[in-house]
Amino acid sequence: MKLRMKFEKGRPVMFISHLDMMRTFGRALRRADLPVAFTQGFNPRPKITFTPALSVGIVSSSEYMDVELYEEVSVKEVTVRLNRVLPDGLRIIKAGIVDGNTPLSMLNGAMYMVELDLDTLNLQELKNSIKMLSCREEIIVEKTTKSGTKLVNIAPLIYKIDFLDNDSSVRLVMSLSIGQQGSVSPRLVILELEKILAKKIKVLSIQREELFFKSDDNKIILPLNLAEYTSPPDPKSPL
Amino acid sequence: MTIEKLLIDLLPQVSKPTRYMGNEYNSINKDKKNVKVHVALAFPDVYEVGMSHLGIKILYHLLNESKDLYAERVFAPWVDFEDIMRKENLPLFSLESKTPIYKFDFLGFTLQYEMSYTNILNMLELAGIPVISKDRNDNHPFVIAGGPCAYNPEPLADIMDFFVIGEAEDVVLEIMDLYKSFKERGEKRQRFLEEVAQIPGVYVPSLYQVSYNDDGTLMNISPREKGISQRIQKRIIKDMDEVYYPTSFVVPYMDIVHDRAVLEIFRGCTRGCRFCQAGMIYRPVREKSVKRLKELAKDIIASTGYGEISLASLSTSDYSELKQLTEILTDEFRQCQVGLSLPSLRIDAFSLELAKKVQEIKKSGLTFAPEAGTQRLRDVINKGVTMEDLLSSVKDAFISGWNTVKLYFMIGLPTETYEDLKGISDLAYAVVDVYRKVHGHTRGLKVNVSTSTFVPKPFTPFQWEPQITLVEIKERQKYLKSLLRKGKNISYSWHDGKLSLLEAIFSRGDRRLGKVLKIAHDKGCKFDSWSDVFSFDKWVVAFEEAGLNPDFYAYRKRSKDEVFPWDILDAGIDKKFLLRELERSKKALITPDCRIRCHSCGIKALKDGGFYETQNEI
Ligand code: SF4
Numbered sequence: 001m002k003l004r005m006k007f008e009k010g011r012p013v014m015f016i017s018h019l020d021m022m023r024t025f026g027r028a029l030r031r032a033d034l035p036v037a038f039t040q041g042f043n044p045r046p047k048i049t050f051t052p053a054l055s056v057g058i059v060s061s062s063e064y065m066d067v068e069l070y071e072e073v074s075v076k077e078v079t080v081r082l083n084r085v086l087p088d089g090l091r092i093i094k095a096g097i098v099d100g101n102t103p104l105s106m107l108n109g110a111m112y113m114v115e116l117d118l119d120t121l122n123l124q125e126l127k128n129s130i131k132m133l134s135c136r137e138e139i140i141v142e143k144t145t146k147s148g149t150k151l152v153n154i155a156p157l158i159y160k161i162d163f164l165d166n167d168s169s170v171r172l173v174m175s176l177s178i179g180q181q182g183s184v185s186p187r188l189v190i191l192e193l194e195k196i197l198a199k200k201i202k203v204l205s206i207q208r209e210e211l212f213f214k215s216d217d218n219k220i221i222l223p224l225n226l227a228e229y230t231s232p233p234d235p236k237s238p239l
Numbered sequence: 240m241t242i243e244k245l246l247i248d249l250l251p252q253v254s255k256p257t258r259y260m261g262n263e264y265n266s267i268n269k270d271k272k273n274v275k276v277h278v279a280l281a282f283p284d285v286y287e288v289g290m291s292h293l294g295i296k297i298l299y300h301l302l303n304e305s306k307d308l309y310a311e312r313v314f315a316p317w318v319d320f321e322d323i324m325r326k327e328n329l330p331l332f333s334l335e336s337k338t339p340i341y342k343f344d345f346l347g348f349t350l351q352y353e354m355s356y357t358n359i360l361n362m363l364e365l366a367g368i369p370v371i372s373k374d375r376n377d378n379h380p381f382v383i384a385g386g387p388c389a390y391n392p393e394p395l396a397d398i399m400d401f402f403v404i405g406e407a408e409d410v411v412l413e414i415m416d417l418y419k420s421f422k423e424r425g426e427k428r429q430r431f432l433e434e435v436a437q438i439p440g441v442y443v444p445s446l447y448q449v450s451y452n453d454d455g456t457l458m459n460i461s462p463r464e465k466g467i468s469q470r471i472q473k474r475i476i477k478d479m480d481e482v483y484y485p486t487s488f489v490v491p492y493m494d495i496v497h498d499r500a501v502l503e504i505f506r507g508c509t510r511g512c513r514f515c516q517a518g519m520i521y522r523p524v525r526e527k528s529v530k531r532l533k534e535l536a537k538d539i540i541a542s543t544g545y546g547e548i549s550l551a552s553l554s555t556s557d558y559s560e561l562k563q564l565t566e567i568l569t570d571e572f573r574q575c576q577v578g579l580s581l582p583s584l585r586i587d588a589f590s591l592e593l594a595k596k597v598q599e600i601k602k603s604g605l606t607f608a609p610e611a612g613t614q615r616l617r618d619v620i621n622k623g624v625t626m627e628d629l630l631s632s633v634k635d636a637f638i639s640g641w642n643t644v645k646l647y648f649m650i651g652l653p654t655e656t657y658e659d660l661k662g663i664s665d666l667a668y669a670v671v672d673v674y675r676k677v678h679g680h681t682r683g684l685k686v687n688v689s690t691s692t693f694v695p696k697p698f699t700p701f702q703w704e705p706q707i708t709l710v711e712i713k714e715r716q717k718y719l720k721s722l723l724r725k726g727k728n729i730s731y732s733w734h735d736g737k738l739s740l741l742e743a744i745f746s747r748g749d750r751r752l753g754k755v756l757k758i759a760h761d762k763g764c765k766f767d768s769w770s771d772v773f774s775f776d777k778w779v780v781a782f783e784e785a786g787l788n789p790d791f792y793a794y795r796k797r798s799k800d801e802v803f804p805w806d807i808l809d810a811g812i813d814k815k816f817l818l819r820e821l822e823r824s825k826k827a828l829i830t831p832d833c834r835i836r837c838h839s840c841g842i843k844a845l846k847d848g849g850f851y852e853t854q855n856e857i
Binding site for chain 2: 011012013014015016017019020021023024026027028029030031033038044046056057085086087088089
């Protein structure tokens with residue numbers, strides 16, 4: 001059976017890399033004594049898949065992983081047992097059986113909540129700069145990859161930037177592309193806004209809020225629509 | 240702002256933020272209000288090195304077993320984070336509660352290698368604790384140290400408030416008890432030092448005075464006052480099944496050097512290699528039983544979730560029931576896909592059989608440590624390996640599918656000639672020939688030869704011997720390079736001779752070296768075992784400024800009656816035995832394994848009855 005779990009990666013673990021997180025879950029599954037299926041061959045690995053890597057230093061309330069078990073265990077039991085042995089900051093929020101759901105590797109969008117420091121900003125200017133950025137058809141940035149630096153147009157990778165404000169804070173909600181077709185991090189978007197504003201923006205926090213699949217006709221599909229089990233919030237690991 | 244909050248801003252700027260984050264699974268958080276003694280356990284190197292070390296983990300969990308003790312960890316910040324800490328005035332802090340280290344009751348360092356000493360000074364400075372012991376006052380933690388390098392404590396005598404000699408499991412709890420009562424009585428720092436000196440195994444260097452002869456050698460180290468012990472005997476654990484061993488090890492996030500569960504199977508070694516300090520100071524051999532190991536292994540995997548468990552000892556093959564143990568463990572863990580790894584295995588037919596069974600044959604890399612290139616020199620150092628043994632094991636390994644062989648040697652061993660160096664190269668080529676005979680070609684074969692330079696160590700039969708000079712080290716490495724270059728399948732790597740020289744100085748040095756350490760630290764020396772940070776030139780200047788001659792420590796042949804800085808300690812090994820061994824080495828006479836015959840090394844006096852029941856002493 002294959003399970004899909006939605007989990008949060010909170011502050012206490014915000015600096016661990018994607019690889020660290022994969023290792024951590026592998027060990028937690030063994031501590032939970034769950035019947036995890038392994039790959040065959042020389043170097044058996046647990047059959048777990050994750051959503052695309054989250055940049056180090058960003059917290060998330062919406063990461064996903066699929067785990068294959070070789071024996072039936074109820075979704076609730078898996079969740080409860082796993083939550084008992086996860087380190088602070090990692091927590092399964094909900095889980096369900098994978099059954100024709102979108103493969104995690106196909107996810108192509110992420111929504112981020114970016115909180116900015118009010119003091120250093122002029123709201124109107126900021127709003128204008130967002131508008132300007134959203135209108136552009138071409139935003140060329142340099143990206144360093146394994147094979148060197150290349151120029152990428154990130155304009156099509158920015159789906160949408162919304163602006164939320166109240167008395168105490170300014171927040172941007174960014175929907176950005178992730179996955180194989182190219183990805184852009186919220187920090188990069190902030191950098192572009194800084195260029196337009198010609199000044200520094202102080203970021204207070206960045207949180208990944210949701211991951212989704214956006215179809216060509218702009219339909220949004222969430223990885224886990226119908227969860228079979230939703231875990232009660234754990235007071236031990238506040239986000 | 241709390242350190243915790245500050246870190247969220249600062250850590251994105253450093254290369255490996257997980258080093259400073261803490262919060263690993265099984266790390267321990269306690270409410271400081273309910274704690275009577277707060278101990279910082281320090282390893283003077285980066286997180287991933289320190290977290291791979293067993294001793295500090297045992298102490299961490301042992302201390303935290305007690306409700307009123309709280310042990311936390313601290314490692315040396317890497318240079319990038321150190322720069323930020325200095326810029327932001329961030330004091331060195333503990334991983335668990337992010338408490339500044341200067342607020343602790345104790346700061347305890349593990350001494351695993353001499354080249355970590357400058358990091359100790361640097362960590363003290365970053366913590367805001369005076370580097371020199373006598374500059375500390377009632378508001379500062381006690382700075383203490385233990386571990387193998389504490390078997391010559393003198394180079395750190397000015398820095399440490401006291402040392403723990405030998406196995407610390409029992410003695411730390413005695414120290415904690417004393418400290419609790421001391422705190423309640425509200426007495427002065429000095430009083431505690433005098434009292435703690437009464438605990439067997441504790442050495443308080445400031446309570447001893449040192450005098451020197453005209454030629455610069457030691458005249459004597461003696462207690463300043465009556466009632467302070469003349470000699471400090473090492474502490475040992477009598478029963479390895481009874482002794483505390485943790486099961487809920489901290490599970491790091493980042494990839495550390497040894498990222499697996501560790502099961503200590505025994506302490507000590509019976510082989511008696513004459514260069515080997517571990518083989519002498521960890522005597523006698525004491526094993527844990529198969530039954531106890533099985534329980535521990537199960538619990539460790541259940542509470543850590545590690546996918547690999549490694550058996551730890553000086554010489555895995557010598558565990559008396561290795562076959563039974565590995566069978567039980569592989570059976571136990573087959574279902575949950577936990578692999579077993581067997582380091583420090585002597586490679587022979589039996590162990591190859593074993594390795595094949597337990598480790599989903601990792602065909603990369605089999606390690607052999609013949610240590611010397613000719614039989615004569617191997618007899619001198621009492622390394623009981625013959626060329627025939629080695630080649631036949633290599634042959635078995637090649638037949639079983641291995642194609643990478645690592646060969647470890649030492650250069651500069653006492654009596655070494657160029658003939659012996661040539662022997663190293665001959666051995667390497669002989670290994671290539673064996674492969675050719677097995678496979679008819681040499682494709683895919685890799686023979687990695689590596690050499691380190693012999694460092695004479697305290698409490699070994701070679702403690703009287705000089706190290707070869709830096710010039711000579713370079714010459715011998717050059718000679719080996721020229722010999723090994725021609726082998727297509729052979730690669731050669733060597734250990735930096737400058738580091739070996741410094742190791743030789745500090746491993747047998749005296750109290751006066753504290754001054755060198757201080758100057759070197761002031762000049763910015765740290766992470767000396769990291770080649771990208773190490774600066775030998777600064778050390779050279781430090782010796783000059785301190786007015787001490789490195790040659791005196793490294794290159795001098797000691798006379799039989801010279802007083803050594805470590806003579807103040809009793810490691811349980813008789814000097815007469817060491818001298819006997821030295822004499823035998825000169826005649827290239829081997830001394831068989833203690834399991835065959837007892838050689839009266841003296842350890843029986845420490846733990847009555849002896850560890851093997853043989854009475855035929857020589
Ligand atoms: S086998 Fe030799 S080198 Fe290894 S621990 Fe024993 S005495 Fe030391």
